[in-house]
Amino acid sequence: MEPMETIVKKVDKNQIDHxxxxxxGRILREGGLVAFPTETVYGLGADxxxxxxxxxxxxxxxxxxxxxxIVHIADYEDLKKIAVRIPPETDALAAHFWPGPLTMxxxxxxxxxxxxxxxxxxxxxxxxxxxxxxxxxxxAGGFVSAxxxxxxxxxxxxxxxxxxxxxxxxxxxxxxxxxxxxGVESTILDMTVDPPMILRPGAVTAEMFESVIGPVTVDQTxxxxxxxxxxxxxxxxxxxxxxxxxxxxxxxxxxxxxxxIRQLSYAGSRKGKKVGIIATAETLPFYSNGVIKxxxxxxxxKSIARNLYRVLREFDEEDVDIIYSESFAxxxxxxxxxxxxxxxxxxxxxxxxxxxxxxxxxxITFVSQTDTGRxxxxxxxxxxxxxxxxxxxxxxxxxxxxxxxxxxxxxxxxKSAQMTLQNHTSQQFDGENIQxxxxxxxxxxxxxxxxxxxxxxxxxxxxxNEFVGDDREIPDPYGKPxxxxxxxxxxxxxMIDRLAEKLNAMAKGEExx
Ligand code: AMP
Ligand code: MG
Numbered sequence: 014m015e016p017m018e019t020i021v022k023k024v025d026k027n028q029i030d031h032x033x034x035x036x037x038g039r040i041l042r043e044g045g046l047v048a049f050p051t052e053t054v055y056g057l058g059a060d061x062x063x064x065x066x067x068x069x070x071x072x073x074x075x076x077x078x079x080x081x082x083i084v085h086i087a088d089y090e091d092l093k094k095i096a097v098r099i100p101p102e103t104d105a106l107a108a109h110f111w112p113g114p115l116t117m118x119x120x121x122x123x124x125x126x127x128x129x130x131x132x133x134x135x136x137x138x139x140x141x142x143x144x145x146x147x148x149x150x151x152x153a154g155g156f157v158s159a160x161x162x163x164x165x166x167x168x169x170x171x172x173x174x175x176x177x178x179x180x181x182x183x184x185x186x187x188x189x190x191x192x193x194x195x196g197v198e199s200t201i202l203d204m205t206v207d208p209p210m211i212l213r214p215g216a217v218t219a220e221m222f223e224s225v226i227g228p229v230t231v232d233q234t235x236x237x238x239x240x241x242x243x244x245x246x247x248x249x250x251x252x253x254x255x256x257x258x259x260x261x262x263x264x265x266x267x268x269x270x271x272x273x274i275r276q277l278s279y280a281g282s283r284k285g286k287k288v289g290i291i292a293t294a295e296t297l298p299f300y301s302n303g304v305i306k307x308x309x310x311x312x313x314x315k316s317i318a319r320n321l322y323r324v325l326r327e328f329d330e331e332d333v334d335i336i337y338s339e340s341f342a343x344x345x346x347x348x349x350x351x352x353x354x355x356x357x358x359x360x361x362x363x364x365x366x367x368x369x370x371x372x373x374x375x376x377i378t379f380v381s382q383t384d385t386g387r388x389x390x391x392x393x394x395x396x397x398x399x400x401x402x403x404x405x406x407x408x409x410x411x412x413x414x415x416x417x418x419x420x421x422x423x424x425x426x427x428k429s430a431q432m433t434l435q436n437h438t439s440q441q442f443d444g445e446n447i448q449x450x451x452x453x454x455x456x457x458x459x460x461x462x463x464x465x466x467x468x469x470x471x472x473x474x475x476x477x478n479e480f481v482g483d484d485r486e487i488p489d490p491y492g493k494p495x496x497x498x499x500x501x502x503x504x505x506x507x508m509i510d511r512l513a514e515k516l517n518a519m520a521k522g523e524e525x526x
Contacts, residue, residue: 016182016183017182017183017184017185018182019177019180019181019182019183019184019185019186019187020185020186020187021173021177021186021187021189022036022037022186022187022188022189023189023190024050024145024188024189024190025190026050026143026144026145026190026191029144029145029148031148033188034145034148034149034152034188035152036186037049037149037152037153037186037188038149038151038152038153038154039152040185040186041058041059041060041066041149041152041153041154041157042060042153042154044059044060044063044065044066044069045059045066045069045184045185045186046058046059046066046069046070046073046183046184046185046186047059047149047184047185047186047187047188048162048170048173048176048180048184048186048187048188049143049145049146049149049159049187049188049190050143050145050146050173050188050189050190050191050193051085051141051142051143051146051159051193052113052114052141052142052143052146052193052194052195053114053141053193053195053196053197053198053199053215053216054161054162054169054170054171054193054195054196054197054198054322055161055162055163055169055170055171055172055173055175055176055193056085056141056146056157056159056160056161056162057070057073057074057159057160057161057162057176057180057184058085058149058153058157058158058159059082059157059158059159060153060154060156060157060158061082061084061085061095061125061129061156061157061158062124062125062126062129062154062156063126064126064127064128064129065128066128066158067082067126067128067129067158068128070082070158070160072183073180073183073184074160074162074163074164074165074180075164075165075166076160076165077165078128078131079131079132079247080131080160080165080247080248081129081130081131081132081133081135081136081137081247081248082129082130082131082137082158082159082160083116083137083138083139083158083159083160083199084125084129084136084137084138084139084156084157084158085138085139085140085141085146085150085156085157085158085159086138086139086140086150086155086156087112087140087146087147087148087150087151087155088140088151088155089107089111089140091155091156092107092119092138094122094124094155094156095121095122095124095125095136095138095156096119096120096121096122096136096138097119097120097121097122098119098120098205099119099204100204100207100209102204102209102225102226103117103119103204105225105226106202106222106225106226107140109221109225110217110221110225111139111140112140112141112142112147113140113141113142113216113217114139114142114195114198114199114200114215114216114217115139115199115200115202115215115217116137116138116139116199116200116201116202116213117137117138117139117201117202117203117204117209118135118136118137118138118201118202118203118204118205118212119135119136119138119204119205120134120135120136120205121133121134121135121136122136129158131247133247135205137201139199143190143193143194145188145190149188160248161198162175162176162179162180162184162187163175163176163179163180164179164180166255167179167254167255167256167326167329168254168255168256168321168322168325168326168357169197169198169254169322170322171192171193171196171319171322171323172191172192172193172323173187173188173189173190173191175322175323175326178326192319192323193319194319195215195216195315195318195319195346196318196319196320196321196322196323197215197216197318197321197322197346197349197350197353198213198215198349198353199213199215199216199217200213200214200215200216200217200218200349201213201215201246202217202222202229203245206230208226208227208228208229208230209222209226209229209230210229210230210231210232210245211229211230211231211232211235212232212235212244212245212246212249213235213246213248213249213352214231214235214348214349214352215346215349216318216346216349218345218346218348219231232244232245232246232249234249235249235352249356254322254325254353254356254357255325255356255357255359256325256326256328256329256336256357257329258289258328258329258333258334258335258336259334259335259336259361260325260335260336260338260354260357260358260359260361261277261335261336261337261338261358261361261362261363262337262338262339262340262354262355262358262361262362262363263277263337263338263339263340263362263363263364263365263368264340264362264363264364264365265340265364265365265366265369266365267296267339269365269366269369270339270340270365271296271299271300271339272365272368272369272372272375273337273363273365273366273368273369274290274292274300274337274339274365275299275300275301275302275403276368276369276371276372276402276403277337277368278290278300278302278303278337279302279402279403280401280402281302281303281334281335282302282303283399283401286334286335287303287304287331287332287333287334287335288302288303288304288333288334288335288336288337289303289304289305289306289328289331289333289335289336289337290303290304290305290306290336290337290338291306291308291324291336291337291338291339292305292306292307292308292339293307293308293309293310293311293317293339293341294307294309294310294311295310295311295312296339302403303333304328304331304333306324306327306328307320308320308321308324309321311341311342314341314342314344314345314346314347314350315346317341317347317350318346318349318350321350321353321354322353325357338354338358340354341354371520371522372402372520373450373519374404374450374451374452374473374516375403375404375405375450375451376404376405376406376407376448376450376451376452377392377395377404377405377406377407377451377452377454377516378407378408378409378442378446378451378452378453378454379391379392379395379407379408379409379454379455379456379477380408380409380410380411380442380446380453380454380455380456380460380461380464381408381410381411381455381456381457381460382410382411382412382456382457382460383410383412383413383417383439384408384409384410384413384439384440384441384442385410385417385418385419385420385423385439386419386420386423386490386491386498386501387423387456387487387489387490387501387505388408388409388410388456389408389419389423389434389437389439390423390426390427390434390501390502390505391408391454391456391477391505391508391509392406392407392408393427393432393433393434393437394432394505394506394509395509395512395513397432398509398510398513399513400513400516400517400520401516401517401520401521402516402520404516407440408437408440409440409441409442409443409446410439410440410441410442411442411460411463411464412441413439413440413441413442416438416439416440417438417439418434418435418437418438418439419434419435419437419439420491420498422490422494422495422498423490423498425495425498426495426498426499426502427502430502430506442464444468447464447468447470447471447472447474449472449473451473452473452475452480453471453473453474453475454475454476454477454480454512455474455475455476455477456476456477456487457476457486457487457489458476460476461474461475461476477508477512478508480512480515481508481511481512481515482511483507483508483511485504487501487504487505487508488500488501488504489501
């Protein structure tokens with residue numbers, strides 16, 4: 014296809030410039046392609062009654078031509094011109110949901126070319142609520158076919174910039190009306206069956222239909238992702254909405270999803286992969302590795318729908334290798350969000366609890382008497398190891414009367430090994446340090462015994478030498494000259510080398526405790 018110049022025109026939906034819409038309408042009437050905003054996503058408009066225009070649409074999008082287009086109308090009476098055998102419930106549905114994010118499927122009339130319907134005898138019809146869309150449809154003659162204005166297979170466009178990135182040079186014009194409101198495609202309801210059937214979830218939900226016309230059914234292939242039957246909306250069979258990177262959805266309770274994503278993003282980053290994370294406003298602070306994006310707030314699923322495709326596109330721009338996503342509640346518009354996310358992931362989902370079970374310890378706490386010498390040294394030594402899994406590494410003292418910096422001789426020894434305890438302040442050990450996911454390693458036998466006697470249900474408490482299988486004791490340098498600290502450092506650093514090896518072996522499943 015010859016590249017062409019794509020005109021981009023800004024349009025303010027509160028103050029529409031009618032000359033721009035006239036120009037766009039003329040392009041459509043003459044068989045051209047114009048992308049325009051709707052409340053769901055940007056559409057790629059063409060004259061729905063022209064066979065040739067549909068061909069151009071498929072070519073620009075790189076879309077398989079068996080994937081039918083939705084015909085957009087602006088006036089309800091126009092439905093009768095393109096659809097036949099319109100069932101009686103249609104009036105009530107249109108009264109409630111049109112104009113709006115609902116597409117209904119009917120038997121087509123003769124004036125609708127097979128190019129537009131992908132060879133089907135049915136036609137999909139929607140009346141969008143965006144005022145720019147409505148005015149454009151009228152200016153074009155009343156029937157505008159419009160699939161999403163993206164390259165086939167990429168996330169649907171929610172801004173004019175997205176359209177330009179995909180279709181610049183391939184279409185005549187883009188009307189830029191700013192970011193869309195809803196962000197996921199319309200609900201598709203098949204009116205040719207009784208009761209009507211939802212073929213694609215969207216902002217209008219099954220519950221909303223039910224309150225107007227009674228129960229509707231849902232295409233089972235949407236619910237059962239392992240189904241081998243093709244979905245009834247031809248477009249739903251493609252790996253749609255997809256970013257370039259592999260996308261994996263973690264499933265479980267939110268706490269486990271966060272832990273699993275932390276684990277996977279740490280492991281991925283360690284292997285040199287650029288990892289993307291789809292997080293929410295509520296969970297953002299829990300992540301530290303990778304490109305972390307806020308897709309919206311869990312308090313308002315609409316915000317997630319609105320941002321999802323933009324976030325997927327941003328990961329493409331940042332060239333991430335793999336994306337991990339939390340799951341979202343499949344209620345209300347949430348079911349449309351999960352449907353699009355699962356399609357973007359090609360149905361790759363993994364159980365968060367399975368991932369979480371692969372890491373026994375998430376925190377390692379070293380315990381000494383005053384938390385000013387050997388404990389902080391051990392912690393800093395371990396932090397300087399390359400570890401397969403991510404741990405919070407810290408230290409505590411059995412008797413800390415007030416917070417103190419590290420012992421100066423300990424600091425001097427660490428400095429000579431290019432490390433520092435400068436950021437350390439001593440802290441008292443307490444019950445908070447006893448947790449299922451915390452490995453407590455004491456410097457001396459006495460510290461361990463004291464913990465075990467004070468905390469009845471203390472688990473995972475070992476002396477450091479016992480845990481690494483070394484029968485030496487760690488010398489106490491307190492009150493000794495610098496050489497005493499040096500000697501202690503020597504023993505400690507060997508034990509911490511062994512500890513790191515053991516933790517890494519445990520991470521690979523090669524060793525238990
Ligand atoms: P898009 O406009 O990009 O949202 O794609 C249109 C969607 O509507 C695709 O998933 C199509 O398969 C679906 N669709 C359009 N017409 C029909 C139809 N006559 N029967 C079933 N699905 C349809
Ligand atoms: Mg689409």
